Amino acid sequence: MEILNPLELKILKAKSPKLPKVLTVSWAIEAVARLGGYLEHRSKTPIGIQVLWRGWLKLHDLCEGWQLAKET
Structure with a gap:
């Protein structure tokens, strides 16, 4: 099952300050x-749907x- 296409993954890796050894x-x-x-x-605040949606839209842009x- 593919969650992110290769381009989306490449952009997320480029925008991330530090990459873990294993991408999950x-x-x-x-x-x-x-x-x-x-x-x-x-860190005690859970990730909300609105921030995820904004991030998803920015990733697609x-x-x-x-x-x-x-x-x-």
Whole structure:
């Protein structure tokens, strides 16, 4: 089962401050949440649906920009 396509994964890896040795679904969720504005230092706060949605939209904007840049 594929959760992220290779381009989405590449962008999340590029935007992440530090990569774990093994990439997990949990890491991917946190990476998307960070794109949406999730603050890691508030670790007791759960990741909300709104921050995930904002991060997902930003990830897709970054993917679209990457694809457009490759075409020119």
